[in-house]
Amino acid sequence: MLTLLHTSPLHVPVFDALRDQDHPGVTLRHLVHEDLLARAMAEGPQAVAADVAAVLAGAVAEGASAVLCTCSSVGGVAEAAAVELGVPVLRVDRPMAAAAAACDRVVVVATVRSTFEPTAALIREEAAGRAVDLRTLFVEGAWERLEAGDRDGYLDAVAAAVDTVREADVIVLAQASMTDAADRTTTAVPVLSSPRPGLRAAVEAAAEAVAAGS
Structure with missing residues (x-):
């Protein structure tokens, strides 16, 4: 099981x-x-x-x-x-992190700040010493929307934040709850979820x- x-x-x-x-x-x-x-x-x-x-x-x-x-x-x-x-x-998130670690410029997007450190550490671990330009993007106020039951507002906020990312090879959605936001983005940058x-x-x-x- x-x-x-x-x-x-x-x-x-x-x-x-x-x-x-x-x-x-x-x-x-x-x-x-x-x-x-x-x-x-x-x-x-x-x-x-x-x-x-x-x-x-x-x-x-x-x-x-x-x-x-x-x-x-x-x-x-x-x-x-x-x-x-x-x-x-x-x-x-380990398989997702492994895929992200193969890229040079990675942006990690999260709605909970406690997610950043373990996600970044995991990506660097999967990179196995290879230099990765890793940046983070916090979606202010999104988590509160989800807690209030506004899932659509949550996903829209995440998607809007993702669409602001520039100069990245891949965007990582650091939380499982963010997955469906990928379908709402317009970015040409690959968006990974876990x-x-x-x-x-x-x-x-x-x-x-x-x-x-x-």
Whole structure:
């Protein structure tokens, strides 16, 4: 079983839809812990590391063969917990970061400031020492729109910010919640999002873990 750890209930239908499109028949179990993001935003990702590890341990105890963390703010601490768990723990943005790291000029767009540091660190890690010109763009007020239930306003704000980017080889949408904004942009710069490649990697990891244990 593949378990997904979310910090927003809004991610659940996104990944269910991707599963139906790309991986029919795969069973997903969703865990939503909004408190983890709230604390990570206020205190930093390391402040929730122990709680994330506890949630993941519970998921493994309940039969998870792999876990996908869909929150970019806590993805790093989730991934680090895999050493103690004995099952793959993937962060949803790693495949996206690997694609971005192949480019020279990268702009990371986010609506939550706590996302910038782990996303930038991941891109640099995937670049493996190659110099990358990495810039960030914060979408002011967008997250508050999403929290208020204005998803269209949220996506429009993200798309408008993306369309202001100049002199970039690729634009990274740092949060899974931003994915659909890519369809609302007019930019000619490639726009990357994490859910589809992240879910693909997790499905493959879960299948490999099951095969190895059989």
